[in-house]
Amino acid sequence: MRHAAAASVLALAASAPLGVVLQAMPAGAAAAEPVRTHEVVIQGLLYVPETLSVRRGDVVVWINKDPFPHTVTAAGVFDSGPIAAGKSWRFTARKPGTHSYLCTLHTTMKGTLRVE
Amino acid sequence: MKNFIITVAATSLALLAGHAAAQAPSDAQIASIVVTANQVDIDAGKLAESKGSNAEVKAFGKQMVTDHSGVNKQAVALVTKLKVTPEDNATSQSLKAGGADNVKNLEKLSGAAFDKAYVDHEVTYHQQVLDAIDKTLIPSAQNAELKSLLVMVRPAFVAHLEHAKHLQATLGKKG
Numbered sequence: 001m002r003h004a005a006a007a008s009v010l011a012l013a014a015s016a017p018l019g020v021v022l023q024a025m026p027a028g029a030a031a032a033e034p035v036r037t038h039e040v041v042i043q044g045l046l047y048v049p050e051t052l053s054v055r056r057g058d059v060v061v062w063i064n065k066d067p068f069p070h071t072v073t074a075a076g077v078f079d080s081g082p083i084a085a086g087k088s089w090r091f092t093a094r095k096p097g098t099h100s101y102l103c104t105l106h107t108t109m110k111g112t113l114r115v116e
Numbered sequence: 117m118k119n120f121i122i123t124v125a126a127t128s129l130a131l132l133a134g135h136a137a138a139q140a141p142s143d144a145q146i147a148s149i150v151v152t153a154n155q156v157d158i159d160a161g162k163l164a165e166s167k168g169s170n171a172e173v174k175a176f177g178k179q180m181v182t183d184h185s186g187v188n189k190q191a192v193a194l195v196t197k198l199k200v201t202p203e204d205n206a207t208s209q210s211l212k213a214g215g216a217d218n219v220k221n222l223e224k225l226s227g228a229a230f231d232k233a234y235v236d237h238e239v240t241y242h243q244q245v246l247d248a249i250d251k252t253l254i255p256s257a258q259n260a261e262l263k264s265l266l267v268m269v270r271p272a273f274v275a276h277l278e279h280a281k282h283l284q285a286t287l288g289k290k291g
Binding site (some may be wrong): 069 | 268271
């Protein structure tokens with residue numbers, strides 16, 4: 001249910017800027033891919049969704065809904081540092097590949113970000 | 117002395133598991149147990165933050181203060197919203213006494229002996245609380261939001277237990 005709700009929010013978020021981008025583009029111009037924003041909710045020591053696939057240049061926002069800090073850390077690729085309770089961290093995915101990440105404070109927490 | 121304290125702590129939580137079979141705690145009693153269990157680990161964590169000699173032990177203590185304070189803040193907000201007054205009971209009193217004994221014991225120690233005693237106790241404590249969450253607190257909670265809070269914080273106890281076990285193994289190698 002949470003997935004469905006998150007997906008519909010994402011669909012709305014993605015469709016609005018898309019319309020604007022297309023309208024603003026001159027006829028015949030090469031269609032640039034619009035930047036999409038994806039959300040990963042951190043709750044109950046889980047990253048939801050656990051695996052996320054995005055396109056290069058997309059933005060991913062991790063939202064910490066737990067009552068204590070977490071990190072989003074893929075060694076050598078990205079590291080949020082501690083994200084406080086109720087806060088979020090925004091990251092632009094630029095490096096292609098499959099990046100496994102974890103919370104350095106609670107190493108039982110694992111997630112994957114695929115950048116195409 | 118350390119073994120005695122661990123035994124006392126284990127007994128109080130085992131008592132909780134046994135007690136539940138006879139009489140399940142009410143939501144007001146569960147609220148008191150949750151707040152006390154977190155407070156006990158906050159107190160030990162503060163001591164580790166200041167007295168610990170190993171950097172990882174100090175960092176773990178600091179994290180316990182942060183995490184368990186966060187859980188307690190959320191628990192207090194929930195019981196306030198639900199208008200539930202935490203009710204003192206044999207289990208919360210026993211947890212409190214066990215926590216005070218642990219702090220008293222730790223205060224006498226220093227250096228590597230302190231680190232080892234603190235981490236050993238953290239392993240036992242988190243395992244016992246986890247057992248109580250699974251066998252007593254979650255099954256007994258009547259209010260859906262209270263039950264949900266317990267389910268949401270349970271993985272934190274799992275992660276803390278793993279972390280404490282890792283520290284225990286690291287200190288064991290050094291010793």
